[in-house]
Amino acid sequence: MQLNKEITALLQLVDDPDSEVFETVANQLMLYGKEIIPSLEQLWEVTEDEDVQYRIENLIHRALFAELQQEFVDWSRESSPSLFQGAMLVAKYRYPELDVNSLMKQLNQIRRNIWLELSHYLSPLEQVNVFNSILYNYYKLQGHEITERDANLFFINHTLESKQGNAFSIGVIYLSLCELLDMPIFAIGLPRQFIIAYFDSLYRFQSPDTDPVQTIQFYIDPVNGMVYTQNDVEIYLRKIKAGHDESFFQPMSNPEIIVRMLEEMALTYNYTNQEDKAKEMQQLITVLKGEIDLI
Numbered sequence: 060m061q062l063n064k065e066i067t068a069l070l071q072l073v074d075d076p077d078s079e080v081f082e083t084v085a086n087q088l089m090l091y092g093k094e095i096i097p098s099l100e101q102l103w104e105v106t107e108d109e110d111v112q113y114r115i116e117n118l119i120h121r122a123l124f125a126e127l128q129q130e131f132v133d134w135s136r137e138s139s140p141s142l143f144q145g146a147m148l149v150a151k152y153r154y155p156e157l158d159v160n161s162l163m164k165q166l167n168q169i170r171r172n173i174w175l176e177l178s179h180y181l182s183p184l185e186q187v188n189v190f191n192s193i194l195y196n197y198y199k200l201q202g203h204e205i206t207e208r209d210a211n212l213f214f215i216n217h218t219l220e221s222k223q224g225n226a227f228s229i230g231v232i233y234l235s236l237c238e239l240l241d242m243p244i245f246a247i248g249l250p251r252q253f254i255i256a257y258f259d260s261l262y263r264f265q266s267p268d269t270d271p272v273q274t275i276q277f278y279i280d281p282v283n284g285m286v287y288t289q290n291d292v293e294i295y296l297r298k299i300k301a302g303h304d305e306s307f308f309q310p311m312s313n314p315e316i317i318v319r320m321l322e323e324m325a326l327t328y329n330y331t332n333q334e335d336k337a338k339e340m341q342q343l344i345t346v347l348k349g350e351i352d353l354i
Contacts, residue, residue, distance in 0.1 A: 066091070070102055073114060085118055093126045123155045124339060128346050135314050135347055142313040143215075143235040146228070149320060150214040152339070157216060165219050166232070169198060170239045177240065183257050183276055184286065186242065191284035194233065198222065202229050202282030205253070205323055208330045213320060226253040227320045230281035234316075244279070245310035249292070250301045253319065255279050258310065275308060318347050 069084050088095050096119055103115045130148055134140050143166060151157050176189050194200055199222050203212055207225070211217050215231055218224030224232075230246065230253050237244040243258045256275045278287040296303060311319075325340035 066095070066098060070098060073102065073111060073118070081114065085121070088118060089121055089125065091122075093122050096122050124152075127151055127155075128343065131343055131346050140313045141235075142231055142238070142316060145313055145317040146215045146231040146235075146320070149317065149324075150216050152343075153210070153214055154216060162216055162219065166235060167239075169194070169232075170236050172197070173236060174240060183259070187244075187257065187277075187279060187284075187286065190236070190242075191279075194236075195284050200224060200229055200232070202226065202280075204282065205327075208327045210324060210327050210331070210333075210336075213324050213327070226280070226282050227316075227323060230255060231316070231320075233279075233281045246316050247275075247278075247308055248311055248315075249295075249307050251299060252295075253281065253323075254287075254292075255281055256308070256310075273310075314347055318344055321347075 066088075069088050073081070073084060088099075099115050099119050099122070103112055103119075106112050106115065127148065130151070134145055134148060143163075147157060147159055147162060173190055173193050176193060177186055181189065200218070201223055203209065203223065203225050205212075205225050205227070209225075212223060212225040213228055215224075215228050218228040218232065234244065234246060234255060236242075244255050245258060247254060247256050256278045258273045259276045275289065277289075278292055279285070280287065293303075296307070301307070321340045321344050325337045325344070328334070328337035328340060
């Protein structure tokens with residue numbers, strides 16, 4: 060962007076020792092949005108004072124974070140927000156220069172390899188076994204428990220590149236592939252776990268005009284592809300004394316999945332004493348909850 064006299068004057072005050080003056084300057088600079096970032100980067104390069112450099116870095120982060128919040132708003136307002144797009148926005152928090160096209164190409168390559176091995180003659184469980192074999196054996200995705208509290212494991216670009224992820228990052232990849240392959244697998248609201256389930260649609264032939272009844276055939280742990288039965292899930296719910304709520308077995312919307320992902324990230328940042336980042340996760344959650352009707 061072309062520097063005007065006001066921007067030039069504001070940039071000259073970034074090193075002002077008075078914190079109130081600096082905050083006023085910072086707020087004025089933020090009005091220019093992400094367009095101010097190149098000017099801040101140039102200022103950082105010619106600044107030798109480390110404290111002032113730190114101020115500039117924070118200003119750049121504030122501008123990027125404000126832009127990210129708006130991107131989340133725009134995404135949540137789409138008629139059918141893409142889960143993969145939502146997860147890429149999450150990754151942009153850590154990697155603002157994320158190569159979106161490269162990630163989409165990687166996802167489509169995985170989709171193609173799975174599609175070549177699938178057949179309509181396979182049963183649902185056989186289809187999932189083929190899917191899992193390619194994802195976990197051929198591509199060697201390795202899942203880690205969320206309790207490891209490693210923030211990097213949440214970012215899908217990190218997962219695709221390093222083959223290391225957790226239930227959320229691998230789960231998003233799994234669900235996005237299922238959507239592309241038209242497989243009826245969705246995330247469900249099971250407490251304390253991020254689990255996906257294979258849904259079967261039962262049609263009422265006596266009343267063909269009514270909506271089909273969706274039932275869960277089995278459950279899948281995205282960490283490792285392990286398949287669980289209804290009995291396994293019932294035992295788990297009794298173990299954690301969660302009762303039996305129908306909402307536990309309903310498909311989650313894509314914005315709901317991203318909110319749960321951000322909630323776990325906030326816990327991770329709190330656990331690792333990164334309170335500022337935890338607060339920013341809460342801000343993103345607030346932004347999304349303000350835009351969608353969460354159950």
